[in-house]
Amino acid sequence: MTLRIKQDHVRFKDIVRGKIKQNLRKYIQKGELIGKKGKDVISIPVPSIDLPHFRFGEKQQGGVGQGDGDVGTPVSPGDGDQEGKGQAGQDAGDHALEVDVTLDELAAMLGEELQLPRIERRGKQRLVSEKTRYVGVSPTGPESLRHFKRTYKQALKRQLSMGTYNPKNPIIVPIREDRRYRTWRVDKRPESNAVIIYMMDVSGSMGDEQKEIVRIESFWLDTWLRHQYDGIESRYIIHDAMAKEVDRETFFHTRESGGTMISSAYKLCAQLIEASYPPSEWNIYPFHFSDGDNWSADDTRQCVSILKDQILPKCNLFCYGQVESPYGSGQFLKDLEEHFDGDERVALSEIKDKEGIYQSIRDFLGRGK
């Protein structure tokens, strides 16, 4: 029996989905989604749709509670949500509702909201994997693939039709012609692997807020690219005057001091690609975040040349995001603009604050490369 309420339920879900879509901007900004990532399902705390009423400001109102504690002890609100026994009509509706959305669905919503194009894969023809599948049965083949059941069935049929089958003494002897063998087919599949190489400036000028921005943005980039590719790898590089490869945890939590030499990161990135990711098999996405304050013009020149000669020819898209720090925004973005203006393979974006993440994702992924 289907319940009558399903209709209302579906309608509500539609609204919520619409709600997620419209408010996605908000979620991106607040980063409410991260940290709640379970295996593949993350829950987004969606406030249930709260029809507005005239009501009291919560903070001024206070209330009455029950339990121990002196004056001045903080109050633990508890869930306070007793089962509504026949009183549902007057329930306050402040419940945060968790709607389960898989990462895939989330990415799809992101794509729809930001109007991101599907990514055009590189080297479709070249990246091919072969897979063997057993699809049928044939009268010839190697003995190792003999299909016993089908062989005996065949023998039984033959003996029945020849009249040599005796139900009282059911002995079946297959002969050569009865034998059946499994056959296979080779499926050729275009395979697309992708690697994302995150690079971040962790010099003294990158504060916690800047890192938070990078963290949120990289979550969304990750989500979208994972939605587009089957197998995806992530590598993390941090740099100040020196660059090193780290794990994800360290990437987001390291704080160094000292100068900034961006070329060090690009060198390491180029080495990484060289060593592990031949461009014929991999779609490569380097992302670099910095506040744009490079050590010297000299170093910047070096960066440009590494990019031009070693990185760009191999990757799908190189993205540079410049995060505004309390010390202002550096020169590096302009330098890159100067050198790579109009280059399809380079995406540049300036991220002023959390609000800017939305636009920046569009800058990076809006080209569908």
Next chain:
Amino acid sequence: MSLLPPHLRDVHEEMKAHAKGFGLDFFETIFEVLTYDEINMVAAYGGFPSRYPHWKFGMEYERLSKSYSYGLSRIYEMVINNDPCYAYLLESNEDVDQKMVMAHVFAHCDFFKNNFCFQHTNRKMMDEMANHATRIRKYHDRYGIETVEAFIDRVLSIDNLIDIHSPYIVRKRPKLDEDTPSLAGPQVKELPTDKEYMRNFINPREYMDAQRAKLEAERKKPKRFPEHPERDVMLFLMEHAPLERWQRDVIDMLREEAYYFAPQGMTKIMNEGWATYWHAKIMAEKACKPEELIDFADHHSAVVSLSGQSLNPYKMGLELYRNIEERWDKGRFGKEYDECDDIAERRRWDKQLGLGRQKIFEVRKHYSDVTFIDEFLTLDFVRENKLFSFGYNKKRARFEITSREFKEVKDKLLTQLTNFGQPVIAVLDANHDNRGELLLRHRHDGVDLDPEYTKATLQNLQAIWNRPVHVLTKTENKGVMYGFDGKDFLERSAEYQ
């Protein structure tokens, strides 16, 4: 008539006999056993399986089924105030639960039938709700689901703007008779005397003149519409807003539902306390078999347990009834007891009156939560139950216990319960500024309105009224007027009157 499986039918009869034996007086009660999915649905619909279609019920259903499947909460039972009374039991309840729940239900029914707050509720609400559903479906077909639902959303946004006292007010329209003196407006009346020579002393001329002048001034004051502030904002809009017929009908239906549910909000503590008192009593004294005792005790204690430090209406009500019963059994009330200052003697106080049972039946008939707390919350009770009031500490940005003083706790509790916890808002002027704008006034009792919600609500109100709407209130002790004109929000300081 019974929809119960045979073994529950016997339990039903048994519990009914027990409840009757204790003097509970209820409508005929029809029990139905539902699966968890069905009971979630019914609960989402506020107890009425045939409610009008709207996404908010889907939302409630989602929440209930989520919290059921995560094992956070489940609904044992639901009771509907109707004649006959409908009650739903959860299929997976154990038999001892069903017993307890039935006792609980009979007490709720008794409360619905006898408490004064429910006297004006529609006892055929089951049918009425189904009618509403049919009408709204019809409007869906005729005007489109989007249009109708959007309008319902707006009306639901103001469904707390009703006058909870209005069902008790008998209004009679004055007969339009030319000779009726009242048509000429109020007159200054002299105090009567049969001694002519005393007349000028009893009614001094200066005083009479002053009164006449006052009345005259009153008469000359520009008339407002409505003449007196109208608290039933829903009714006012229904009668005076420029609406389509179906829209009026929608307001009418939702208003009726709001009035139907309001008494339940006004008697939450009393109603749940009453039901808990009786299920405990009936189970403990009559119905519980020895082998069921542990399960019963376990489930009963879950009902009255405290979650965090929030107030549990089941426990609060139960304790208050028990407290009243004890006080009236032992004669701990009245002048003599109140004036006794000797704590030892107060503890020993027992006049063996045995009036407790009678008293609590009286209380369940004549009180609502506000008067219940006002009259029966005692200093001893607040201390024994460790009640406290809490408030927001701006400096530390958290809620803290502010007091354990009896007066403050009681004040806070009463404020919370007044007007079932909703702000009191009335239509002050429907032709504000002589431009057909709607002016509402919030009766400020010490707590400000939430500005964000106020704005959002004004937006919905404006869509119904079609002209700019305003609400006059106070924020941080200064008069303020919030408004919405269809495009922009207005917020300016204003004289709060």
